[in-house]
Amino acid sequence: MIYNKLVRDEIPTIIEQSGKIAIHKKLSNAEHMKFAAHKLHEEIKEYEETNIDEESLEELADILELVYTLGKMHGASIEELNRIREEKREKRGGFEKGLFLEEVLDHE
Template sequence: MPIYNKLVRDRIPEIIEQDGNKTVTRILSEDEYLLEIKHKMHEELTEYEEAAEDADQLEELADLLELVHAAAAVLGATPAELEELRAEKAAQRGGFSDRIYLVEVHDE
């Protein structure tokens, strides 16, 4: 009997049980939930880094985005509010589309 002790998507227990297996789950406190979201983000980031195919990388990015939305909700923000904050930062400081790699800064 495998022991996982990790945050899973909401329908995973249902999917496992449809295959004839039984699951043991519990609902996390808000503090535990935020901590487990962070752990899951690391797991998904590793999977993104290790994905070889573009389609696999996009799938892992979608998983990361789902976790970002979950973390934002715990912090009281909707995906739209998070996007608004992202857009404000991009307007003020730029995005990353120009591929600028800062090598060094010389003090005057």
């Protein structure tokens, strides 16, 4: 079966331990970033399509792993990425309240 997609680091080993052959290659940095971004979109779609909490959490964990990977590719550690997130949260808040901005009007 042909996959042609980014997989977690241990997947080739797991496949081979099951008695199959995993044909894979090491991506260049540019390819890695491209396919990680594509995989992020794929995982977000999978998250959107599930309504079971356990599956949703699995997809969110995959999304988080990809966010950390992409952050590292942009030069930030997990700690740095979390620091940036916290700074934005302190200045602008989080998304917990479920606020939906419909329109902004000028005062007349």
